[in-house]
Amino acid sequence: MKTPKLLSIFGFSFAAGLLVLTGCTTVNTVGNAQMEGQRTMISDQRVISDASLNRKVAIVGVNSTMTSGGLLKVQVELENHTRSLQRFLYKFEWFDANGMQVNNILSASVPEQIEGKESKFIYSIAPTPGCRDFRVKFIEAN
Amino acid sequence: MKNKILLVLIAIAAPVFFSGCATDAHYVQTGDKQQIISAGKINSQDFATAANDASRNLLSMDPNPLDKVDRSPAFVVFSKIVNNTDQSVDQDLLTQKIGIALTQSGKAQIKIVDKLGEDYGNIDDFLNDKKTTRRPDFTLSGKIIQTVDRAGRTRRGTYSFQMSLNDPKNRAQVWMFEKEIVKQGTRDAVGF
Known part of the structure; x- marks a missing residue:
């Protein structure tokens, strides 16, 4: 009777130890309360096919600006809702005024990671001044 | 009876286990x-990541030195990327x-020139405009640096892609960029 009890205690300790060792590192953040910079938030349209990734790494908002050189710059704020590090790929796709896709290295897939509870920005810039629209794809790592 | 079930299970599991390791091209x-x-x-994807980061960093500079030239678009000469890694790298990948x-x-x-000055004599020729070709507004140079750290069987490779856009008139860097790609593990892997 004593052995199973000991085994269960050992098992529980082992599981707890694993949990601690595998690391749930979260991020504490501080910044100025009255932000001077005003972000131009844009309404976005989302297609979520990977609900699992969306639950873990959520899209908080999207803002854009036009550089003085006439290129559209887009920034996406992401937040990791979990307490563990998440890895994913993201890829910006750009479209001209006729809805045609414009591809070059600025549309390459970029590996990214985000710590637990961290808020992070990713950004890209349009490959040509003629680009008007964009979309961003997120793929969860294996 | 128990042995029979076990044998059946092994017979089912074995092909799955062994075929799971092989991947057709x-x-x-x-x-x-x-x-x-x-x-x-x-x-290869490290070059793509570094090139993506460098391009968007340079293009998103505001104000952008590429926009501040007498004759637009700016004429940029890409010179050699110094390779300080232990592997042979074709700089064109970047x-x-x-x-x-x-x-x-x-x-x-x-x-793109293999060596700065190959087509232009030397940097002073740029400045004195002795050549008939258009004098470059900027030159782009760079370096790839590798550092490897080890702790037991774990290996960490850090690859720094450094680039700078230089103004040949005053030889100053008008844009500097560094992308560090860090990879750590005990063996190579598929998937990130």
Whole structure:
């Protein structure tokens, strides 16, 4: 009777130890309360096919600006809702005024990671001044 | 009876177990999530990541030095990328991608030379405009640096891609960029 009890205690300790060792590192953040910079938030349209990734790494908002050189710059704020590090790929796709896709290295897939509870920005810039629209794809790592 | 069930289970599991290790060759997209990652060397997707970061960093500069030239688009000469890694690297894997991004943006015309001065004599020829070719507004140079750290069987490879856009008139750097790609592990892997 004593052995199973000991085994269960050992098992529980082992599981707890694993949990601690595998690391749930979260991020504490501080910044100025009255932000001077005003972000131009844009309404976005989302297609979520990977609900699992969306639950873990959520899209908080999207803002854009036009550089003085006439290129559209887009920034996406992401937040990791979990307490563990998440890895994913993201890829910006750009479209001209006729809805045609414009591809070059600025549309390459970029590996990214985000710590637990961290808020992070990713950004890209349009490959040509003629680009008007964009979309961003997120793929969860294996 | 128990042994029979066990044998059946093993018979079912064995092919699944052994065939699970083998993968038939197939096409993959550049930068997909099945990419091969080696801690001890630069993989092709590392060049793509560095080129992507460098291009968007340069193009998103505001005000942008490429816009401040007498004759637009700016004429940029890409010189040699110094390779300080232990592997042989074709610099075009990096420069070609950046060159495409800059030309497609309409902000630059690119000339890639193997060695600065090969087509232009030397940097003073740029300044004195002795050559008939257009005098470059900027030159782009860079360096790839590798550092490897080890702790037991774990290996960490850090690859720094450093680039700078230089103004030949005053030889000052008008844009500097560094992208560090860090990979750590005990062995190579598929997927990131």
